[in-house]
Amino acid sequence: MNILLSQSSGESIYLQIVRQIRASILQGELAPGTPLPSIRQLAKDLQISVITTKRAYNELEQEGLIDSVVGKGSFVSGGSQEFIREQRLKMLEDKIREVLEECRSIPLSTEELVEWIKLLEKEGDSK
Structure with missing residues (x-):
C-alpha cells in the first residue's frame, strides 16, 4: 500500500490517509480480507504520529471499510x-x-x- 502525504495540502494528514485508503478499497486495489499495516508500522513508515494513524483507522472502521481485531490487526472489511x-x-x-x-x-x-x-x-x- 502506497500512501503519499503532502505537507502543503490544505487537507489534514489523517484525512489524506483516510481518503487514499478509502479510494484503494473502493477501486478494488485492496480486496476484502487484505491486512493493513499496523497503526505503529504505518506511523513509522509515514514518519507521523501514532495518534494520527489511529484516528484514520478509526474513521475507516466507522465507515465499515475496515475491521480491527485486537491482537491481529486491521483488515479490509469483507462484509460490506x-x-x-x-x-x-x-x-x-x-x-x-x-x-x-x-x-x-x-x-x-x-x-x-x-x-x-x-x-x-x-x-x-x-x-
Missing part, C-alpha cells in the same frame, strides 16, 4: 460489499456531474454525449 458498491456509484455520479459540466461549457448535448459513450463502448468491445 453493498456499501462499497454504493460508494463506488457515488464516485461515478460525481464524475458524471463533472462530465456534464464540461459538456455544457463546450457545448455538447446530452444526446451527443450518449452517442459518444456508445461509440467508445463499441471500440472497447472490439479490442
